[in-house]
Structures are given as C-alpha cells and as structure tokens.
Amino acid sequence: MMKSILSVRITLLHCILVLVIVACNKVDHAEDAPGQNQNNTTNATDSSITDSTYTINYPPVNVTTCPSAPNYGDSIVFIKPKLGADFILDPVNNKGTSGTYLSWPEGLQLNQNTGAINLSKSETGIRYNIAFIKKGTTDTCVSQLIVGGLTYLDGIYILDQNDTLALPIFNADPFAAPVCNTSNDTDYPDNNGNGDNKCTFDDDAPGQRANDQKLRVRTKSGIINLKRSVADGLFGKNPKDGAKKMLQIRYALNDASQKASQKISVQVIYYDKASSIPTNLQQEVTTKRANLFQYKIVNGKPRPPLLIIAGYTK
Known part of the structure; x- marks a missing residue:
C-alpha cells in the first residue's frame, strides 16, 4: 500500500x-x-x-x-x-x-x-x-x-528590535492589501473591542477567547501584539525557553465569505534569546516564509502558523 x-x-x-x-x-x-x-x-x-x-x-x-x-x-x-x-x-x-x-x-x-x-x-x-x-x-x-481565509506569517519576532506585531495574511497572498480595517492597541475584547462591519476577530464565548489566555489579538484588524502578550502573562510571570501555547482564534471577514464563521489555531513559542532557538525551528520558519512569498505550495503542514518570540537577539 x-x-x-x-x-x-x-x-x-x-x-x-x-x-x-x-x-x-x-x-x-x-x-x-x-x-x-x-x-x-x-x-x-x-x-x-x-x-x-x-x-x-x-x-x-x-x-x-x-x-x-x-x-x-x-x-x-x-x-x-x-x-x-x-x-x-x-x-x-x-x-x-x-x-x-x-x-x-x-x-x-x-x-x-x-x-x-x-x-x-x-x-x-x-x-x-x-x-x-x-x-x-x-x-x-x-x-x-x-x-480564501487568513493565516499569520510564520516568523521569529525579536522584541528588543521592535519586531512585536504578527500581521494576518489574507487569501495566501502576502502582498495583498488587508481585508480589514486598521486598529490600535486599545482594540481588545476587555476594552470593548468587538470588531466592526468589516471584520471580527476573537469573538468567541468569554473564557474561550485567545485574549482570555493573554494572546493579545485585536478585534478589528486581527493583528497580534506579541510583546503585550508576553507582558500580560501569556507564558506566566517568568517565561522559560521553549514554553509554548496553541491557541484558537475565531474570525469573520466581510469579503466573499459573507462573514462566515472561521477559525485558525496558532502556535506561539517563547525563547529568551534568538540565539537559543533550535536550528530545526529556524529552518521550518525560513522555509515556510519563503514558500509563501514565492506563491509556492507549502511542503508538509502549513498549519498551524508558527510564531516564535525572542526577547533579545543574543
């Protein structure tokens, strides 16, 4: 067989x-x-x-x-x-x-x-x-x-280099204009953020939202503030190297999907220094990013998007 x-x-x-x-x-x-x-x-x-x-x-x-x-x-x-x-x-x-x-x-x-x-x-x-x-x-x-739908760009986000925001990618096109409206760092469910007439993100039942677990997903734009997520306790008070979370984000887009309810899971991993990230994870991120930017089919498993957070470069 x-x-x-x-x-x-x-x-x-x-x-x-x-x-x-x-x-x-x-x-x-x-x-x-x-x-x-x-x-x-x-x-x-x-x-x-x-x-x-x-x-x-x-x-x-x-x-x-x-x-x-x-x-x-x-x-x-x-x-x-x-x-x-x-x-x-x-x-x-x-x-x-x-x-x-x-x-x-x-x-x-x-x-x-x-x-x-x-x-x-x-x-x-x-x-x-x-x-x-x-x-x-x-x-x-x-x-x-x-x-059609969204993903997040696999990446290594280094906080001390002000690389703090994970942006949604729509319809497998990293160069396409955002489907959704912009928003700022006040746009979270606990600040009465609940999306708008274009897009809604993390509008799940209370207790089941990604924001309830401290992944700071903006409700209008879908942008994830990784720096604030860590500061708010996504990995606890003292994050350890290799700490990881798998979280689901429910969303609806005012496009050809007609606001159908969709969801995506993202995997977030923390390291204190970028130099501590294992080589295999660095390679996975590099390959998936290259395939996406070249409009190639992602080899193996494109899901979940892998968001690696490093506090410092070295």
Whole structure:
C-alpha cells in the first residue's frame, strides 16, 4: 500500500517518464490511496508518494493543457454561511468521469472519488494542489486552488528590535492589501473591542477567547501584539525557553465569505534569546516564509502558523 502523498519537485520530462512506468499503479489501487479515511477524504501530510518500491512525482499541469485538471469555477473559493450542514464545493468538470482525486499540502477535506471539498472542515487561507487521475489512464492532471481565509506569517519576532506585531495574511497572498480595517492597541475584547462591519476577530464565548489566555489579538484588524502578550502573562510571570501555547482564534471577514464563521489555531513559542532557538525551528520558519512569498505550495503542514518570540537577539 502507498503511504503518503505527492511531490512537484522534478521536471515535466522526467515526470512523464515516471508516470508511464508507474502511475497506473496509482489508478489501479485507488482504494489504497494514501491519507484516505472512512469518509473517503484525503488529507496529504507529505509532498511525495513513497513506498518500499518506488516514488512517484507529479508535475502540476494547468487546466488549459490538461482538461481533466480539477476546476472549481475559480482560482480562489470561499466558505459561505450555511446553517445545519457543511458547505460542500464540487468540481465543475469531470462529471461522470471515474478516477481518483488527491490534494496537498495537509488541510483540505477532499472526497477522493468525487472531488467534492468540504470547506467547512478544511483549513482556509491556504494554497493547495489538487490532482485528478482518470481511471484507465496514466494522466495526472493538477491545478492550484486557494481556499480564501487568513493565516499569520510564520516568523521569529525579536522584541528588543521592535519586531512585536504578527500581521494576518489574507487569501495566501502576502502582498495583498488587508481585508480589514486598521486598529490600535486599545482594540481588545476587555476594552470593548468587538470588531466592526468589516471584520471580527476573537469573538468567541468569554473564557474561550485567545485574549482570555493573554494572546493579545485585536478585534478589528486581527493583528497580534506579541510583546503585550508576553507582558500580560501569556507564558506566566517568568517565561522559560521553549514554553509554548496553541491557541484558537475565531474570525469573520466581510469579503466573499459573507462573514462566515472561521477559525485558525496558532502556535506561539517563547525563547529568551534568538540565539537559543533550535536550528530545526529556524529552518521550518525560513522555509515556510519563503514558500509563501514565492506563491509556492507549502511542503508538509502549513498549519498551524508558527510564531516564535525572542526577547533579545543574543
């Protein structure tokens, strides 16, 4: 059985040779597709398909050159408010065509047989690759899809260099203008901040808000004040190196999502000095930032965003 999911790291010519040899194995054994669960969804955890015999690498092929590449009507899609049921998005092509759908990176709840995406249970604000392998062929057609929403830029924030604010990134585009209004350091729930007609952040039930645990999320802009979070006791009175918190932020945006309720979890880690941050964490942050700024698919797990706070440089 094949264990993990997909890579886009080799040239098209090389990939064609690989696919001719082995891609039919992917189609013939679709019931064994990696990441499949009891609901026939895939949740990629890696960017390559590997087992003890071989590795298959798939090139991204766009819709114009590969008509079977999954098409959801637009290059960016949004969750919408829906009472009593999940919001499901179906592909507009490949109707009645048998085959296997796959996606990467991790976070998209995709029906492997139909290509339907459960946006209510997917991570939003991420750029995904979605692949379709038509039954009986060796063609692997891949398209990109952005699920609208927000993330935070993975980073090392050094407080003594006045690097104190984590800014939200909307729709997987680090250069896009903010969807929300600006706000200042008085905009927190305990200062009667509750969002505005554009955006609402951390508007959860009292006791369940990120701000209740001292992660200082502004309610109009979604900006996180990391310096104030530490000062207010996010990691206690005397933070220790490696102290970490995983916190959820609920939000709603006045954009194409029509203020649908969404959420994101962020991981915040504290070190007294930037020089004390382990090399593997520095590498993870560097790689994820580079991928985001180059509009590349994030390898592995784009969620949660990793916010590393260092009090001093050295």
